[in-house]
Structure formats: C-alpha cells, structure tokens
Amino acid sequence: MQTALQSDPxxxxxxxxPPTARSLGLKRRRRWGESLIQGFLFFSGALSILxxxxxxxxxxxxxxxxxxxxxxxxxEFLTGTTWQPHIGEFGIWPLAASTLITTGIAMLVAVPLGLxxxxxxxxxxxxxxxxxxxxVLEVLAGVPTVVYGYFALTxxxxxxxxxxxxxxxxxxxxxxxxxxxxxxxxxxxxxxxxDALSAVPRSLREASYAVGATRLETAVRVVVPAAISGIxxxxxxxxxxxxxxxxxxxxxxxxxxxxxxxxxxGAETMTGHIVRISGGDLSYGSIDYDSIFAIGVTLFLLTxxxxxxxxxxxRRFRKAYE
Amino acid sequence: MTPPAPAPSSAYDYRMPQRxxxxxxxxxxxxxxxxxxxxxxxxxxxxxxDQAFGLVAIExxxxxxxxxxxxxxxxxxxxxQLTAILQAHVSKGLLRRLENDQPLAERxxxxxxxxxxxxxxxPTIVETWSLTDSLLHRREIEARAAVDRPAAALSFRAxxxxxxxxxxxxxxxxxxxxxxxxxxxxxxxGLTILLALPIGIGAAVYLEEYAADTWLNRIIQTNINxxxxxxxxxxxxxxxxxxxxALEPLTSGSVLGQVPDPTxxxxxxxxxxxxxxxxxxxxxxxxxxxxxIRAVPASLRQAAYGLxxxxxxxxxxxxxxxxxxGILTGTILAVSRAMGETAPLVVxxxxxxxxxxxxxxxxKFTALPIQIYQWTARPQxxxxxxxxxxxxxxxxxxxxxxxxxxxLRNRYGRQGRLL
Numbered sequence: 001m002q003t004a005l006q007s008d009p010x011x012x013x014x015x016x017x018p019p020t021a022r023s024l025g026l027k028r029r030r031r032w033g034e035s036l037i038q039g040f041l042f043f044s045g046a047l048s049i050l051x052x053x054x055x056x057x058x059x060x061x062x063x064x065x066x067x068x069x070x071x072x073x074x075x076e077f078l079t080g081t082t083w084q085p086h087i088g089e090f091g092i093w094p095l096a097a098s099t100l101i102t103t104g105i106a107m108l109v110a111v112p113l114g115l116x117x118x119x120x121x122x123x124x125x126x127x128x129x130x131x132x133x134x135x136v137l138e139v140l141a142g143v144p145t146v147v148y149g150y151f152a153l154t155x156x157x158x159x160x161x162x163x164x165x166x167x168x169x170x171x172x173x174x175x176x177x178x179x180x181x182x183x184x185x186x187x188x189x190x191x192x193x194x195d196a197l198s199a200v201p202r203s204l205r206e207a208s209y210a211v212g213a214t215r216l217e218t219a220v221r222v223v224v225p226a227a228i229s230g231i232x233x234x235x236x237x238x239x240x241x242x243x244x245x246x247x248x249x250x251x252x253x254x255x256x257x258x259x260x261x262x263x264x265x266g267a268e269t270m271t272g273h274i275v276r277i278s279g280g281d282l283s284y285g286s287i288d289y290d291s292i293f294a295i296g297v298t299l300f301l302l303t304x305x306x307x308x309x310x311x312x313x314x315r316r317f318r319k320a321y322e
Numbered sequence: 323m324t325p326p327a328p329a330p331s332s333a334y335d336y337r338m339p340q341r342x343x344x345x346x347x348x349x350x351x352x353x354x355x356x357x358x359x360x361x362x363x364x365x366x367x368x369x370x371x372d373q374a375f376g377l378v379a380i381e382x383x384x385x386x387x388x389x390x391x392x393x394x395x396x397x398x399x400x401x402x403q404l405t406a407i408l409q410a411h412v413s414k415g416l417l418r419r420l421e422n423d424q425p426l427a428e429r430x431x432x433x434x435x436x437x438x439x440x441x442x443x444x445p446t447i448v449e450t451w452s453l454t455d456s457l458l459h460r461r462e463i464e465a466r467a468a469v470d471r472p473a474a475a476l477s478f479r480a481x482x483x484x485x486x487x488x489x490x491x492x493x494x495x496x497x498x499x500x501x502x503x504x505x506x507x508x509x510x511x512g513l514t515i516l517l518a519l520p521i522g523i524g525a526a527v528y529l530e531e532y533a534a535d536t537w538l539n540r541i542i543q544t545n546i547n548x549x550x551x552x553x554x555x556x557x558x559x560x561x562x563x564x565x566x567x568a569l570e571p572l573t574s575g576s577v578l579g580q581v582p583d584p585t586x587x588x589x590x591x592x593x594x595x596x597x598x599x600x601x602x603x604x605x606x607x608x609x610x611x612x613x614x615i616r617a618v619p620a621s622l623r624q625a626a627y628g629l630x631x632x633x634x635x636x637x638x639x640x641x642x643x644x645x646x647x648g649i650l651t652g653t654i655l656a657v658s659r660a661m662g663e664t665a666p667l668v669v670x671x672x673x674x675x676x677x678x679x680x681x682x683x684x685x686k687f688t689a690l691p692i693q694i695y696q697w698t699a700r701p702q703x704x705x706x707x708x709x710x711x712x713x714x715x716x717x718x719x720x721x722x723x724x725x726x727x728x729x730l731r732n733r734y735g736r737q738g739r740l741l
Contacts (some may be wrong), residue, residue, distance in 0.1 A: 034634050041532055044524030045539075048546045048608070051601050055556060058563040116355030124349055136360050142720065143366065144662025146691045147713050150698045154706055155369040183362050214341050216348035237551070244553020246665035247691075251698055271555050271665065278558070278669040284567060292669075296559045300552065307551035311544075 059300060062293035069287055077294065083257040083273075085288055092298060094257040098267035102178040102249055103242035105263060109182025110238055114189030115224075115231065121190070122197035123219045141187035149251030152180035157252060164264065172254035172266035181248050185238040192237065196230020197223055233310040240306035244299060246271040270295045370717075373710035374481045377456040379467050379474035380496065383444035384411070396438070401431040404438050411442040436489075436497065445496050447704045448474050482711035490677045491688070495704040500712050503693040506592065506680050507661060507719075510689055513596025514603060514660050519653055522607030523642075526649075529608070530615040531637055550605035558669030561598030566590055566671055573597075575684030590671030593683040598670050599663060603656040610652020614645040647734035654727040658720050664691040690716045 067074050071088040080091015117137070121130055156176040161169045169175070200223050208218040224231065254266025255276055268276070274292045282289050386396045391403055399407075405426055409417060420426065426434065439445070448471055451463055456478065467476050489499025525546070533539035565573050570589035618641050626636035642649075672692040680687055690712060697709035 031632060034632055037634050038528075038532060041524045041528035044521045045528040045533070045542045047521060048525065048549055048605065049542060051549060051560075051604070052545050054564055055552070055560050058560055059556075062563060113355045113358055116352045117359060120349075120352035120356050124352060133356055133360075136363055140359060140363055142658065142662075142724065144664070144691055144716065144720070146662065146664040146694050146698070147366070147370075147717070150694065150706075150709055150713060151366050151369060153698060154373065154710075155365060183359075186359060212338075214345035216345035217341065219348070240551060241553075244555065246553070246555045247695065250665070251695065271553070274555055274559070275665055275668050278562065278671070279674070282671075292559060293563070296556055300556050303551060303553055303556075304548065307548055311547060 055300065059293050059297045062290055063297045065285075066287070066290035066294045069290065071287065081259045083268075085291060090291065090294075092270075092295070094259040095268060095270045095273050095295065096298070097259060097261070098174060098253065098257075099243055099249075099269040099271070101261065101263060101267075102174045102181060102253055102269055103239060103245075105175060105178025106181035106185055106242045106245075107235075107239060109179050110185040110189050110242075111235060113182070114186045114234070114238070115193055117186070117190040118193035118197055118231075119219050119224070122194045123215070123223060137187040137190060140183065141191070143184075145184060145245060145247040146251070148180050148184050149247040149249075152176045152248055152252035156180050160264070169264045170254075170266050172252065173264045174253050174267055175263040177249045177251075177253035178263065180252065181242055181245055184245065184248065185241055188241060189234045189238045192234035193227070193231045196227035196234065199230065200226045229313050229316050233313040236306050236310035236313065240303045240310070243306070244271065244303050246275055250275045270299050274299075370710045370713050372453045373707050374714050375453040375456070376479065376481075376707070377451040377460070377463055377476060378447050378479045378704075379449045379471050379476050380445050381448050381471065381474045382446075384442055386439075386443050389438075389442070396443075397435065399435075401434055404431065404434045407442060408434065408438050416441065440492070440494065440497055445494075447495055450479075450703050450707055481707045482714045486708075486711055487715065490679065491675060491693075492677070493675075495702075495708055498708055500690065500693055500715060502676055502679050503688050503690045503712070504715070506687040507689040507691075509592045509680050509683065509685075510596045510599060510667075510687065511657060511661055513593065513683065514599040515653070515657060517597060517600030518603045518607045518656065522604055522653070523611050523649060525604075525608045526611030526615055527637055527641070530612055531633070531641065546605045546608050550609060554602055554663055555665040555669060557598055557602040558666030560601070561594060561666060561670040565594035565597050569594075573684075590673070590686055591684050592680055592687045595667055595670050595672070595687055595689070596683070598666050599660045602663065602666060603660045606656040606659065607653050610656065611645070611649045614648025614652060615641060617648060618644045647730055651727045651731045654723055654730070658723040658727075661720060661723070662691055662716065664695050667692055668695065690719070 066072060067077070072090050077090055077092055079093070080089060081093045082089040082091050083094045117133075121133060125133065153176070156179055157169070157171060157173065160173070160176055160179075161171075204222055204226055205218055208222040213222070249269045249272040253272055254268055255272070256266065256268055257273065258265065258267040260267055274295055277288050277292055389396045389407055391399060394403075408426070412420075420437065429437075449467070455463065464476060467474060486499050487504070488501055489497060490502045491500075492498040525542075529539065529543060529546075533542070566589035570576075573589040573591050573594040575591070575593075622640045622644065623636055626640045631639070667687075667689055673686045673688050674696060676686060676688050678685075694709050694712045694716065697705045697712065700706075
C-alpha cells in the first residue's frame, strides 16, 4: 500500500488510486519493429490498389495511343461492324457480338441447369447425396479452361456436327464453345445460388408447408423468390465470367473476326482475338499491339460493371435476413 | 337454419393429387439437371482418356531392325556404335550443325540415341485411332491398315508414358514430350507462391487485425473483391505492358548483368510470367486467408493481450499458427488455379517452340497448359493425342494439389495448429 498511499504536504494521508502505467515505470514507447511490420502489412494491402491502378493506367494509356493513330476513330470503334486490322477497319462489333452470342448460349445452358442443381442440393438432396454431388461440382469448377477448350473442339463440335449435319455446323463455331462455357459456368452459378437458398430461414419453408404447399411450390414460389438477390448476383457473376472466358473460345470458336449471328458459324470473340494477336509475333507500338489494349478496356469495363452490380445486389441480400 | 357448408375440404385439397405429381416431377427434373453435370464430367474424362490411348500406324524411313549390329538391338547399342550409325546415315551439313550445337562426343548416350531415332529411323505417324475404336474395331482397323498402309507397323500406344513426361518438345509427335513444360510450370508456380503467399497473408492480416474502418481500408477491401473478378486475360495484358515491356531490364535479367539468352524474346521470361500469375492469384489468396483468420476465436486474441503481448506478438504467436492450415488450404487452391491458367501466359509471351529446359528465372518459358493449347490448336490428329496425354498429366498434378489441400483441411481442421 505504500505506493498507493502518499502523504501530502499537510501530513494527511490520501488515496492515490491503483498503480498506474506511469507509477509502474511502463511508459508508452514507440516500438519500431511493430511499426515496420505494420508498414509492410499495409503495403501488402495497398498493393492491390497499385494493381488496379496499373491495370487502369496501362489500358488507358495504350488505348489512347490506339485511338490517337490516324487510322482509328472512337466512333468507328464503337459502331463499326468490320474488324480488319490490315485494311485499317477497327469496328468492335464483330468481336463484341461473338462474345455476347457465346456468352448468351453459355447462360442458356448454365442458368436452368445451375439453378436446378442449386434447388436440388438445397431443397431436396439428403446429406449423403450432397456429399457425393458437391465434389463433382467442385471438380467441374477446378478443371482448367484450356481442358474445356479441348473438350469443346474434340467432343462437342463433332457431336453438334453429327446432330445438325456437317454442312450446317462449321468446324469452329460459337455454339460448341458456348455450350461448353455453360458447363464451366454451371458450378459457379449453382454454388453461389445454393448458398443463397440455404440462407433463407427455415421458418419460411415451414410456413409454406403449413398452408399446404407442396415441396415444389415451396421451392419455386417461396424459397427462390426469397433468395432472388443472391441468385441474381450469381447469374451476373456467371455472365461476367463468360465474357472474360478465353481459352474455350480461342480453341473452339474460331480465329477470324466475322459479324454473324449464326451460332453454327465461326467468329472471333474479344478475348479470342487478344490471345491470337498476342500469341503471334507482336511488335511494340504497332497498331495490333495497341488494339489489344483497346479491346482490353472494353472487356475490363464490361466485367467490372457486372461485378460491381453483383456486389451491390449481394449487399442488399445480406441485409434482408440478418 | 344453417347455410349449406361450402365443402371446406374441397377448397383445401384442391387438385392436390395433381400438385403432388407435379412436385415429384419437379424433384426428378432437378435431379436430372444434377445428373447432367455428372454426365458431362464423365464425358470430359472419357474423351481425354479415349484420345490418350489407342492404335497408331507408324512408318519408319529406315527399319530399326536393320540398324541392329551383330544381333544387338538398336536401343542396346553403345554410344560409339550409335554415333557411327548417325554419321553413316545423315548428311554432312546436318552433322556439322549438330556438332556446332554441341559436339557429339560431349553428348550423352541417351541424347545420341534420340538423335538416331529422330534423324535416321525417322518414325512418322500416318494414322491414329481412339481407344474405343482400337478396342471395339481392332480387326477392321488391322485389315484396313494392311491394305492402305502396307509399310506401316500397327501398334497400341499409350500417349502418356514415362518417355513422354521425360522428353523435351519435338516437332515429331512420336518423340515429343513435356519435360520443358512441366519444369516451366513448376518454376512459374514457385515464383507465384513466393510472391502471393507472404503478400497475401500480409494483406489479410492487415485487413483483419490492423485496419480500422476508414474509407481507405474499405476501398482496399472492395478493390480486392473486384480484382478477384477481373478476367485473367486482363492480367496478361497488364503483365505484357508492365513486366515484359516497361520492366524489361529487370525481367530479362540484363540489369543484373545476366547475359540475356540471344534467342529469347527479351522480357518474356519465367520471371515475368511468375509475377503476372502472382498478381492474378493474390486476391484469391487474400480472401481465403481473411476467412481463415476470421475463424480464429476472439478469446485467443484477448488472452494474448491480457498477458501483455503487443499486437504483432498476438498475431504471430496466436492468430497465424491457428489460421495457418486454413491459409495454406486456400493458397493451394489458388495455386492450382494458377497452374491451369493459360490465357495470361499466352499474352505475356510463352514461347511457341522450345526444346531446352528452363535454367532459371530469366529463361524463356513454356508451361503445361500452353503446351496443351498449342497441340490442341494444331489440326493433325496425333497432336490432339499429345494434348490429351498432357491434359492427363496436368489433371494428375492438379488432383494431387487438391488432395494435399483436403488432407491439410481434414488433418488440422479449422482450429488445428500446424506450427
């Protein structure tokens, strides 16, 4: 008690409180090691900002040099329907249309299948069935895209050609690439949707059963609408994944820009074009080199917008049931 | 007087049998979609295996049996005998070129044997059949081959075999292998881990343990989530502009006094590829590590503080050891994604044809998925077979990585301590 009790000049004893950091000789000092480590950790986090800045600066700078060249105009790029670099025609639409068509076909395959899988896993499957089926989906999600490209070219294309006829279906065609891309997106959509469906409170299902709804009615009219924001986020992510998908389309969809809406014809997508151009002999500063950055900007903006929308949707969905 | 009852039961089980039938139909429809997934996966695997094995018809320029010396078969001959055969059968010009590349006397017996096969025997594939055809229609194939290709020898070939894994790239599909591609992939993955693991853990620790809820930190978190959704080919473009072009002195090794390989394409090196893939997987590593760190109970942190530890002591001695199993599991999964990435490597500038092994981070490179892509893109059937064999090797590598992740997860669990 001697440290706590002190005599004041008047001689009376006062209570000075419990021992403080100062009275114990512990003063707050700067720990350089800690600061150094914290600096490194902050740098690690900030590196992601640098990466984004790098992407934006690189894409914008090189595309500016692309649009600055006399052969190109922004208006032509956004509206033109011919992409023929060697005659100076740079219209994005042949590439963009092919990207949209393959992605559209992929969504036609992946959305119904992916949602059905999600509903089955979340509403119907027993624990045993889930433990068997989920690894299959995980394997599907883990197969490298170049392997899917091989699958599209050596399995799906011959299959389509034997069904619709060799005259109708070209060797390189958008349908084959699109269908296989749908298989690639399926696990993405099903796993995010399943998370959303499982997050719907049990009480909603029980209420639905209590008023006499069947299992299907409960799943389709109660659970799915309740999870709709999570499901839409999954669909948007799937769309963005399809637009950015490269190796399937590079291998199976074709190696020449063509403005066509026939899914059985070959056409080059934006990503396919970037891969083909950069896989060849590419000299810096050439119009071909600059053009991949202009396509890259388009691709980046498209996927970024979709990702941001899907995150905004997810945030709303989290608020709904927490 | 009571009004006539409106038959409540009919109102409640209105069309009940039909609705239940529909419901069970729905159940089967959902199950069928799930089965479609399984069928596609099986078709994918079947298709690859079907192409990776099968009958081949091979024609040789010179029958290897005729090259046997005194009854000793070609593959058992000594180095001198093989060299003699080589000198006897190839042109002077080619011999001089080979000597220039590397004197014959300095080459190993295996290399000489490869040269003899390559330049003297010159086996070429004239036709290939898939595994199912080979098993089901073997008779017809043999009969047809005997008529169409009398000079060819028909044999069953497993395209994926030890020689395939051990041999380097060649334009002859019979001799082509993926040693360079596997080594390239391992080098690149090594660099990717070296970059992504420390920085990924650092960023995750920062965001989970240090970062206050300020606008800057919120931007960092949002930005990481967005980066995870950027298409991989965009990272390739970034790598091309930054690592290959702007930082060429560094990535080609000239800044360190490394004599750049005169045949190499300047900055298009393993270093550039590894850095690009490192940036690509970084967001995935961070997000996975954050989840693992979040799973560490808060009581551990409070206990550490209670004993007077500093923040970093708490993180280093308590949080990280408890989260490390989860972090490593997530990292392995991210790395297996990098292992299969093709598009960014093509854009960064993987070599199209490369017969030498990579010797360091400043070598030009190829990688397993690149090799698959290039072989698949060629129109000839035999290259498709090679691609299928390479895919099998890649899938086995990925499976073992994933198995390692699962083992780690099962062994140490979410709470397990690894260190």
